[in-house]
Amino acid sequence: MANARAIPVSLHDPQEPARQDPDWKAFLDLGFRPLYIAGCAWAAVSILIWIFAPQWLSGPLHGVAWHAHEMLWGFVATIAIGFLLTASATWTGFNPLKGIPLAMACVLWMVARAGYLAGSVPAFYVAAAAESLLFLLSAVVLLKVMLKGKSKRNYGVPFLVLGLGLANCLFLHSARAGDYLILMQHFELGLICMAVIALLVARRVVPFFAMRAIPGLSIPMLTRSGQVQLVLSVTAIALGLAGQPVVMAAALAVTGLISLYQTIRWKPQAVIHKPILWILYLGYAAMGVGLLFAAGHLAGWGTGVLQRSAVYVHLIGMAGFSILIIGMVTRTALGHLGRPLQLDRSMVVSYWLVIFAVVLRLAALAPTAAMQALLHASATAWSLAFALYLWRFVPMLIRPRL
Structure with a gap:
């Protein structure tokens, strides 16, 4: 999705003052x-x-x-x-x-x-x-x-x-x-609670970031659908606590569909050339897909590997949260540190490494002879992605804003 030739080589502005001390x-x-x-x-x-x-x-x-x-x-x-x-x-x-x-x-x-x-x-x-x-x-x-x-x-x-x-x-x-069964129910509750926070924040900041980065781009904030989304996701948590998985599944399904609807309304075709934006769109859309899979699991749908809760957990947790996170910790750090909102190649590589790790981890859910190798490759790509982020951003995070 990214055009490598259009990506600046450095995060530093040519007019940037001399390097500051930590x-x-x-x-x-x-x-x-x-x-x-x-x-x-x-x-x-x-x-x-x-x-x-x-x-x-x-x-x-x-x-x-x-x-x-x-x-x-x-x-x-x-x-x-x-x-x-x-x-x-x-x-x-x-x-x-x-x-x-x-x-x-x-x-x-x-x-x-x-x-x-x-x-x-x-x-x-x-x-x-x-x-x-x-x-x-x-x-x-x-x-x-x-x-x-x-x-x-x-x-x-x-x-x-x-x-x-x-x-x-x-x-x-x-x-x-x-108690493993109750433990996983509480984990799922925490996962949905975190999804509510992620959806609430991302729905506000993603269109704002996009319109600031692309001159002339006008996209709706979708406040009303966001309010419905918030009510439904909080309702899903309450239904989970009340032990009503089928009704909870319906609330999660609509919440996921709203996420996909919002992503489409945000004109994703306009950000394909901007890695700092499409990574956020991708994570938000993946969150919606994960919520749909969660709904299907709670409703008892699917066969084979799709019956496993690990499928929707990794869709929400890796494809959703983690892809959003690698984009957010980049974009928000640059903004709050007073840096140009441009990426160097190392950070674009970190984006692709997270995506690669997600694909490998989802592939490893299928019981095949390659499962162990896929897990090892996914873990390696994942760790390299966040190591790249730390290598690039820690020197900036420990210094004053420009």
């Missing part, structure tokens, strides 16, 4: 700086542990439970919180978390990651407490600035973050009890 105060000025680094680094490392060193995963949170937890709450939710802490400062005019409090939030995040890996019961409880505090802190500071800035359209965001934290507590409780 600055601790600037690093802790907005939530995206440390949390983008933390989330992307953990994305690269945790998947390597899961695929190449699963023997390290013992204790109360082990095996596939650890992998599912760390992908959703350790990686995706971390990036989401980093984005929301930063975006809310723009929405309200008040920075919700910076300096020492932001540093302490990052310490809570690190304690959680280390505690779950340690393998002991006390470490598990310490990690769970630290992680719960992080979600609670994030929700409280977000609510505070929303109220202070009278950002009424965003009053629900802190409660979605709180819901994500609650789903995490339920998941951890099930993991400690050893």
